[in-house]
Amino acid sequence: MALPDFLIAGVPKAGTTALHTALQQHPELYLSTIKEPKFFLTDGPPPERGGPGDAETYREHVWRREEYEALFEDAPPGTLTGESTPFYLYDAAAQRRIRALIPDVRIVVTLRDPVERAHSNWTHLWSAGLEPIGDLVRACEAEPERIAAGWAHFWHYLSLGRYGEQLARLFELFPREQVLILRYRDIVDRPAETLDLICAHLGVRQGLLAEVPRQNVTAHPDPGARHAVLSTLARRLPALAKPIEGLLQHRGQARRPLSWEQRRRLIPYFAEDVALLQRVTGEDFSDWLRPRERSGGLVGSRPPGQRQARNGRRD
DSSP states (O other), X not given: OOOOSEEEEEOTTSSHHHHHHHHTTOTTEEEOSSSOOOXXXXXXXXXXXXXXXXXXXXXTOOOSHHHHHXXXXXXXXXXXXXXXXXXXXXXXXXXXXHHHHOTTOEEEEEEOOHHHHHHHHHHHHHHTTOOOOSSHHXXXXXXXXXXXXXXXXXXXXXXXXXXXXXXXXXXXXXXXXXXXXXXXXXXXHOHHHHHHHHHHHHTXXXXXXXXXXXXXXXXXXXXXXXXXXXXXXXXXXXXXXHHHHHHHHTTOEEOOOOOHHHHHHHGGGTHHHHHHHHHHHOOXXXXXXXXXSSOSOTXXXXXXXXXXXXXXXXX
């Protein structure tokens, strides 16, 4: 039975694409060529509709068991297999499915300042022409309505950042020694040490990986009439979404830093959960409730020629 030995299970916009790419270089690891198969997010076919762009994302799901197992069939003998779907931590049903099918799986979780994570998430969708609200705070205020309407997880800017709730639930299903918790800022600032922590957690040789590539860097198109017209077309004409995305992101600048006023308005959504996260992990995350010394795109502008990552199956 070809099922993964480890999962990079969360969170979105916290370096999972870059980690997946970096770990592919380790000779004792085999990561799925489809980075984000999303297999455990459903018991069968995914939904067919949701928010802007969701139908296309749902078509990328690898939801059939035989197709999922096929992702790992070419792994060389003796290697550990893994995949990276950053919504597994958020989705309670996915956690239960993982526990039922691969209870001994090793899990890697990367956590990012939840306000910064939400900002990067919003910018990702804004840069693709899918987010119709041009301000992060107002987009967050629309979240309950969007969830009620069945918009996909990636639109849950605030809820995705409630890591305390998510980890408390995860630890009811898996022993803590099976879960490695990392910080996104360490991926950026200390890549070699962070990769060694992952290798130690997985039980493979350390010291072989030193760099985390700049993958899935978010561009930030300027607002204005051009963005308004193109993004409206992208939402109304899904068949044109990919070329329009390329037009929107052409020469896009690095993600704009949040102002303190924006950050101050969003911190209260997370304060109670940060306290829970500290109790669950025994670590200090209080810096997430204060102004940031660094904000915005921590990895700079998008490398030349790179586009927003599409992480699922292509048909």
